[in-house]
Amino acid sequence: MSRFGEPQDPVFQKLNASISFDWRLGPYDVAQSRAHASMLAAQGIISDAERDELLSALEEVERELDEGRFPFRPDDEDIHMAIERRVTELAGAVGGKLHTARSRNDQVATDLAMFVRAHALGTADRVTAVMATLVDQAEAHLDWPIPGYTHLQRAQPVYLSHHLLAYFWMLERDRERLRFTAAQADRLPLGSGALAGVNFATDRRAVAAELGFGSVSPNSVDAVSNRDFVLDLLAAAATCATHLSRLGAEIVLWSSEEFGFSELSDAFASGSSIMPQKKNPDAAELLRAKAPRLAAHLVAMHGVLHGLPLTYNKDLQEDKVHVFDAVDTLDLCLDAARGMLEDITFRRSRLAAAAADEFLAATDVADLLVRRGVPFRESHGVVAGLVRRALDEGVTLSELSPEVLAEYSEALDEEFYAVLAEGAWLESKVSEGGTALPRVREQLAQARRVLEDPAA
Amino acid sequence: MSRFGEPQDPVFQKLNASISFDWRLGPYDVAQSRAHASMLAAQGIISDAERDELLSALEEVERELDEGRFPFRPDDEDIHMAIERRVTELAGAVGGKLHTARSRNDQVATDLAMFVRAHALGTADRVTAVMATLVDQAEAHLDWPIPGYTHLQRAQPVYLSHHLLAYFWMLERDRERLRFTAAQADRLPLGSGALAGVNFATDRRAVAAELGFGSVSPNSVDAVSNRDFVLDLLAAAATCATHLSRLGAEIVLWSSEEFGFSELSDAFASGSSIMPQKKNPDAAELLRAKAPRLAAHLVAMHGVLHGLPLTYNKDLQEDKVHVFDAVDTLDLCLDAARGMLEDITFRRSRLAAAAADEFLAATDVADLLVRRGVPFRESHGVVAGLVRRALDEGVTLSELSPEVLAEYSEALDEEFYAVLAEGAWLESKVSEGGTALPRVREQLAQARRVLEDPAA
Amino acid sequence: MSRFGEPQDPVFQKLNASISFDWRLGPYDVAQSRAHASMLAAQGIISDAERDELLSALEEVERELDEGRFPFRPDDEDIHMAIERRVTELAGAVGGKLHTARSRNDQVATDLAMFVRAHALGTADRVTAVMATLVDQAEAHLDWPIPGYTHLQRAQPVYLSHHLLAYFWMLERDRERLRFTAAQADRLPLGSGALAGVNFATDRRAVAAELGFGSVSPNSVDAVSNRDFVLDLLAAAATCATHLSRLGAEIVLWSSEEFGFSELSDAFASGSSIMPQKKNPDAAELLRAKAPRLAAHLVAMHGVLHGLPLTYNKDLQEDKVHVFDAVDTLDLCLDAARGMLEDITFRRSRLAAAAADEFLAATDVADLLVRRGVPFRESHGVVAGLVRRALDEGVTLSELSPEVLAEYSEALDEEFYAVLAEGAWLESKVSEGGTALPRVREQLAQARRVLEDPAA
Amino acid sequence: MSRFGEPQDPVFQKLNASISFDWRLGPYDVAQSRAHASMLAAQGIISDAERDELLSALEEVERELDEGRFPFRPDDEDIHMAIERRVTELAGAVGGKLHTARSRNDQVATDLAMFVRAHALGTADRVTAVMATLVDQAEAHLDWPIPGYTHLQRAQPVYLSHHLLAYFWMLERDRERLRFTAAQADRLPLGSGALAGVNFATDRRAVAAELGFGSVSPNSVDAVSNRDFVLDLLAAAATCATHLSRLGAEIVLWSSEEFGFSELSDAFASGSSIMPQKKNPDAAELLRAKAPRLAAHLVAMHGVLHGLPLTYNKDLQEDKVHVFDAVDTLDLCLDAARGMLEDITFRRSRLAAAAADEFLAATDVADLLVRRGVPFRESHGVVAGLVRRALDEGVTLSELSPEVLAEYSEALDEEFYAVLAEGAWLESKVSEGGTALPRVREQLAQARRVLEDPAA
Secondary structure (H helix, E strand, C coil): CCCCCCCCHHHHHHHHCHHHHHHHHHHHHHHHHHHHHHHHHHCCCCCHHHHHHHHHHHHHHHHHHHCCCCCCCCCCCHHHHHHHHHHHHHHHHHHHHHCCCHEEEEEHHHHHHHHHHHHHHHHHHHHHHHHHHHHHHHHHCCCCCEEEECCCCCEEEEEEEHHHHHHHHHHHHHHHHHHHHHHHHCCCCCEEEEECCCCCCCCHHHHHHCCCCCCECCCCHHHHHCCHHHHHHHHHHHHHHHHHHHHHHHHHHHHHCCCEEECCCCHEEECCCCCCCCCCCCCHHHHHHHHHHHHHHHHHHHHHHHCCCCCCCCCHHHHHHHHHHHHHHHHHHHHHHHHHHHHHCCCCCHHHHCCCCCCHHHHHHHHHHCCCCCHHHHHHHHHHHHCCCCCCCCHHHHHHHHHHHHCCCCCCCCCHHHCCCCCCHCCCCCCCCEEEEEEHHHHHHHHHHHHCCCCC | CCCCCCCHHHHHHHHCCCCHHHHHHHHHHHHHHHHHHHHHHHHCCCCCCHHHHHHHHHHHHHHHHHHCCCCCCCCCCCCCCCCHHHHHHHHHHHHHHCCCCCHHHHHHHHHHHHHHHHHHHHHHHHHHHHHHHHHHHHHCCCCEEEEEEEEEEEEEEEEEEHHHHHHHHHHHHHHHHHHHHHHHCCCEEECCCCCCCCCCCCCCCHHHHHHCCEEEEECHHHHHCCCHHHHHHHHHHHHHHHHHHHHHHHHHHHCCCCCCCCCCCHHHHHHCCCCHHHECCHHHHHHHHHHHHHHHHHHHHHHCCCCCCCCCCCCHHHHHHHHHHHHHHHHHHHHHHHHHHHCCCCCCHHHHHHHHHHHHHHHHHHHHHCCCCCCCCHHHHHHHHHHHHHHHHCCHHHHHCHHHHHHHHHEEEEEHHHHHHHHHHHHCCCCCCCHHHHHHHHHHHHHHHHHCCCCC | CCCCCCCCCCHHHHCCCCCCHHHHHHHHHHHHHHHHHHHHHHHCCCCCCHHHHHHHHHHHHHHHCCCCCCCCCCCCCCCHHHHHHHHHHHHHHHHHHHCCCCCHHHHHHHHHHHHHHHHHHHHHHHHHHHHHHHHHHHHHHHEEEEEEEEEEEEEEEHHHHHHHHHHHHHHHHHHHHHHHHHHHCEEEEECCCCCCCCCCCCCCHHHHHHHCCCCCCCCHHHHHHHHHHHHHHHHHHHHHHHHHHHHHHHHHHHHCCCCEEECCCCHHHCCCCCCCCCCCHHHHHHHHHHHHHHHHHHHHHHHHHHHCCCCCCCCHHHHHHHHHHHHHHHHHHHHHHHHHHCCCEECCCHHHHHHHHHHHHHHHHHHHHHHCCCHHHHHHHHHHHHHHHHHCCCCHHHHHHHHHHHHHCCCCCCCHHHHHCCHHHCCCCCCCCCCCHHHHHHHHHHHHHHHHHCCC | CCCCCCCHHHHHHHHHCCCCHHHHHHHHHHHHHHHHHHHHHHCCCCCHHHHHHHHHHHHHHHHHHHHCHHHCCCCCCHHHHHHHHHHHHHHHHHHHHHHCCCCCHHHHHHHHHHHHHHHHHHHHHHHHHHHHHHHHHHHCCCCCCCCCCCECCEEEEEEHHHHHHHHHHHHHCCCCCCCHHHHCCCCECCCCCCCCCCCCCCCCHHHHHHHCCCCCCCCCCHHCCCCHHHHHHHHHHHHHHHHHHHHHHHHHHHHHCCCCEECCHHCCCCCCCCCCCCCCCCHHHHHHHHHHHHHHHHHHHHHHCCCCCCCCCCCHHHHHHHHHHHHHHHHHHHHHHHHHHHHHEEEEHHHHHHHHCCCHHHHHHHHHHCCCCCCHHHHHHHHHHHHHHHHHCCCCHHCCCHHHHHHCCCCCHHHHHHHHHCCCHHHCEEECCCCCCHHHHHHHHHHHHHHHCCCC
């Protein structure tokens, strides 16, 4: 029996049905139904025998889903209705009792919270794998100099290990965001009913405990309207993807003939349909290319929620489209980043040659003057003058004669030439978090501790 | 002396200069310079006398900024250069020593982290003020029924207090996000230099302690490239604004003649230039309207960072445009939301009439059958049939005769009419987080505890 | 033979391959290959016999694609390679000649331009169908009054026909945008090679003519880098979707019990899993919900192109994800909008009652005073005073006595009561484009002309 | 007299008032008021004497605005009310007649349409200036080879002129978009009143003619709700900014020591606060950085309009924030792009050295085999094998001996070495739109015609 007199229009069904994507919530829906049925029996709302029939049917549904033989039907609107329909096929009329004290509104919010929590943590594990690879590569390239850039201009040399570890700390913050997300998805919506709570003396805390939720949502209206945890996951994913886009962009750059700092393995590159010589860093380009998609999912979800009256509105169905693609895209990017980083080759001689550019020592020369008592702003001006002189004359800094130096400052003596001897420029960066080797070793130890921390 | 031979083009200066907006970082820049100078002296990099001269000049700069008489110059490119220039005017050549062991790159990251931390916490306080207003209004309208809606269709009645508290919990999550942001901005970038660390034995932890940072950034390359805390603030702000947009949209709806549930005070409404009868809920409309702007700031910042090679690039200058407007817009919205909610009038009779719509009790009738042993899915069908019969005959549910009821189910007896007697529909929602009054009172107590928790 | 020594990593393949979505370009790829082969033969680059073998294989490929029996292989990276591979299987070694004087770069740009042009025009046809439905409904409800709203407050009454035609003109502008898009996709990229042009004396204009392009791209570097026509399609789609979101939001509102202006047919609504009385306007909600997704595709594509060096980069592969989903989503929304509008029922009595609200005549009363010589700003104040008096006394405007009127203005005589008699408020809006019936009839005639214009 | 009993709250005023930004509409508001007053008199709605008083006061207002001495007041809510207030101060009570047959709703839509049209065309002129600079630079660097890149890997050489002209055609499309926008803003909203038309026999076509609009809006409800032309301007601006971001990104790349292809003039670069040697391409970085802001304005405006019921809602006030900043930002970027391009220096020797990389001729070698009858796909494999052999042996292609060549294909004879002789690789790209000099000269002539076309 239905309130409706006419069937749905096929175009409307296509627009309305979510089964084509929300089948992914199946395992979570089975788990929550199991916990719900157990609670209903424990509270005396259904009998123990009814519970057992429901649990048994749910077990079969789970097997069918697992094994890819769940009998979907063309008119299944969503996964929740499909599973309830199947339970009733398997268990008979008692199947109709499963939806007692429950609404699709709290049901879908619960499935989605479970999905978000599980995937936030699963993605965090993938992030950890990339972090571990970065630490390995940093150790393998501990003392290889590379130019550090600002404005894509050579600025000061650093060790490649130090540069790679910069990404480690970005990813560590991504893990913090993912864990924050998991905590935001840790309040059980189930038991909120359609919006007002339910007409039965349920035990929400028992359900929460069985499903691994830390607490229950305090307000039923909010519980069925709330998609904050989706925004949190999308925000965390977008930031992580933006980090990977920076990594990808750098590797594209380093793979150019002009930089020549690194080469992807053949396993992460591809060729050209027309130019036989090409080896393209496609994996790195795609890491760069995917970030806008993740940010777009986030802004789309804000758009969906914008100005939406409470409580549940059909608009919320859009949440899944965005969260599923976001999770899949990011996970694939993380796996590709890990594989790409494991296999990448760095070219020591090209890196060393670039990092030996004497202009990179200009700050060190200025600081030499500072140690002689010249205020930094003045010493900066002196060295800027020397740089311009060298550029005008087409020579390097160390090719400037003592006489020329004397024109710029009395404080410039032999140590000027000593400072320009390579190597010291890196080891002199002794401040905490700096690129001097002892500092990088400290940092590596800190990174190892972060990776090994079971509480992290 | 400069490396450059020609002056900057005026068009380029206009594009390049950030002083027109980054003057807001002034107080943070002074504070960090003070801490930096003190540390330089403590480490023997400058003398105590030099430090005192610098601190004295910085004190004067602070007064000038406070009192709006800081002498900005047309060629001040940014606030950092303006302050250093002014310190040198006030203190003489020693002013040139202030930038020892520091770069604009770590300096601007530090100012911005300080700004983000301070504003995240300041905005959280404004959120708290709105939460307190919601609790007050919930207490004042504890037992006023209002229809709860799904799909903007009347679904089940709730108490107005319960509905208002839904926003309380949204805002509580906003505070969690803002505090997470503050924690993300709690690692001191200063001391990272241009990108590689600095050539001096500095004490970054002393600077962190003086400025109230919890720790120091572990990697200098990351420290000057990192704007994650900006993304975190923008994400938190966008979510909060999206919450306010839902509140605004509901109040616009409730202010319509058709709903007639509430009326804004004259202090938060405005009239029409042409239609003398109009009273428009502008404050609520603007709460709705601002959310896309906040989400846009977030997606723009992701765009700025997209594919950006390490470390500092001029692109990062865009961060301030977005974060300043985001903070200002959200703070204004929060203040307006608080004021609007304090003054709003609810119309008890209109709310009561709407909440008394008998169709709102359909679930309760279905649950009555459930208690008689009918599986929920079957009872849902029975009641759907009754609803259709009532609609077809143009009567209310309680006007259906016992004979008609019997056509649909044997289990429908006199209690059917009892259930339809108003009031019970709310009080029967006894589940935790539900709308029954004892549950709302529990929730109010929980909300009060949240507000009073000093650790929160 | 390959430049590469190792196979691709499976994770990379998954990230890199586009065949899972770009198979949709198949028909366009076959068509362009056919035109390309014909041109190669006409120019003497391949022989006529070779052309015939290629054309014959392409014909078979087309049949296989049409009939869903094209033999895709796991290692097909994209549709272009899959088709070339299949042509070679069917035709033998001559298949290897198909890619003469062509690169995947100009090939994919050509396929995509063909797709965009075809879909821009196809979507425009769907827009036309909705426009025709709106005209039909406007004619069917020509003189039904409905309140016009500003700020969701009743403002002035209009005819429902006039309100519905507002959407007609929005959609007419959408058609203009879609046609602009088609024009932007009308320059043939093929023949630009990888980026520099090709080493053969090709005839690009012949290819353009065969494929229906209006001109050839003037610069090969731009031709393979250009995705402006994708941005144009996404912008047009986003604006159209935003229009539909406004329509959807209004119908959600009108479907509420409080407004009660309209009811969707059962074919475009759905029920509740728990509340048997519910009839939810899902179709309208989903029209509202989809707009942010379209806008997100647009912003994502801007993100992909942001800062991307010329010419082709793998990032461009993301274009298809966005354009395919945008087209599918919008087309489905347009079809649903048409169906929903065809079947919708308006409730004349509810509309009439709302539109008879006397306050809606306030402007008319003010204009009465204007015609008596009172400056509008002053007359606006007089009527505002009357409104406040009526509200304070809890009466309607027409219940105010002549004595009360006299307190506010001498110019208020018997005609005040005449103006308040319903109906005149609509017919007095005689300005061009206004709601007076003769004006609406003019507008309907104009709309009919727009629909019938073959050039439009 | 007012409908309201209480003054507005200061927080609400701050949120509500738009005068802080909409003062920019002042000149348009004066112009439309002038046209409106003239029409009112011509239609006999006000007297000629009243018109003259109004026009005289408007003239004075215009002077005050021009000269920066318009007396704004703290309680001016928006520019429309400020101007009407001032007109009344200057002209007396007749000022109150200016708003006859007009509403702020059609008034603001008209001002904004005028602003959008004027700025779309003004920005198009700035685009033209950049296009002219590109043509000049292309002519100045007609035959300078530069490597063309795909995937940022050297692919095939092109002439610098050809590469620069790619941007010319992007910008030409931007002009088309801006002109489309101007056409979309060419329908006069004024005369639509609040939403329903007005109670007077106005002559909208006369007003349109005086203000330079091509037609009048056909539907009053749509006219006051419509902000499509704002979306069109923002879409056009975002695409243009995205083009400039690609230009900026390339120049950043080319300015690196590693590429070394170009150098910005000192007038468009800046130094470092700490590193004296640095010359940073800030102008180019900022061109790159601004695009996400423009795209964000577009997505924000879509957000504002999302789900907004007709007709005017206060939300629309947000339109100006976005459109003003978009116009200002883009215009500044265009001016900076022009200046930067006028002054940029290209380094011929670095370009030539990079473009002489023999691997860039791999396609030409493959095409040599094609001309010998080898199918392209096979010849591509042959050359890929040669490339791998050369890489493995650490030699260039031309250092491979005839004996080695013979191992790969019989068709490889002496012409192999001839093809590898530089120069031919560019001149062989003879297809229309290709980089061969005669083709580039054709293209330059076409570009000149586009620039000189007065109709364009």
